[in-house]
Amino acid sequence: MLSVAIITHNEEENIKDALESVKWADEIVVVDSFSTDRTVEICKKYTDKVFVFEWPGFAEQKNKAVSLTTQPWVLVLDADERVTEALKNEILKAIRDPYPSPNPLPQGEGARGRVDGYYLARKNHFAGRWIRHGGWWPDYTLRLFRRSKGSFQPREVHESIKINGKTGHLKNPLEHFTYKDTNDYLTRMENYSTLAAKELYKEGRRACIFDIMLRPAATFFRMLFLQAGFLDGTYGFKLAYLYSRYTFNKYSKLRRM
16 A cells, blocks of 8 residues: 655665665655665665666656555655654554544644645754754654655755645654764755755745845744754754854855856
């Protein structure tokens, strides 16, 4: 009943643990973009459905992976994410019962009815620590859906699934081992801020000097104080600062465009 779709590129450090966490699924589909490390070799130990395509962008590559699945339900997983035993059991229960009782979690689903997609909370880790504030928890994202009912919307970055139907929320979180340290964040920030600026430009957005001056400060204040990032101590302060740098880079690049 369940396919797992994963996209990869040079993920030999992460991919084994991700695959181990979903080896119980009926099918695993991996779409790689010409990794130069052992990623493909490791993936082939868990599934014979490993495909290699040129990189077209996040949304398009994930849609490609979903299109190659064959089961009625699809779970989209990143290489740095892990499905716990509790989440596994909840997923299996959810896809076996197409008409679950109303869910009391955020934005409760109201009257009983067929659910076509589920939001999963992500338990995000930074430098090995679970971050509970600053907008990092519970970080709901739609990842489990009926294959015939959902697809990723075309975006440069921060791609999301659009469901043609009813959605619900699962209770048990997905473990997400994101940035290993500050350097890892800064390295990826350079690419993500460029993609985000391109997306804003495509939407017709433009940046003025006040965006560059004020938005980074607003990001820092929101994460550290309004979203209580200070409760995570040094980690909360560091993330508020890093995200303010990301915001500065994004709007600086947008202004140059």
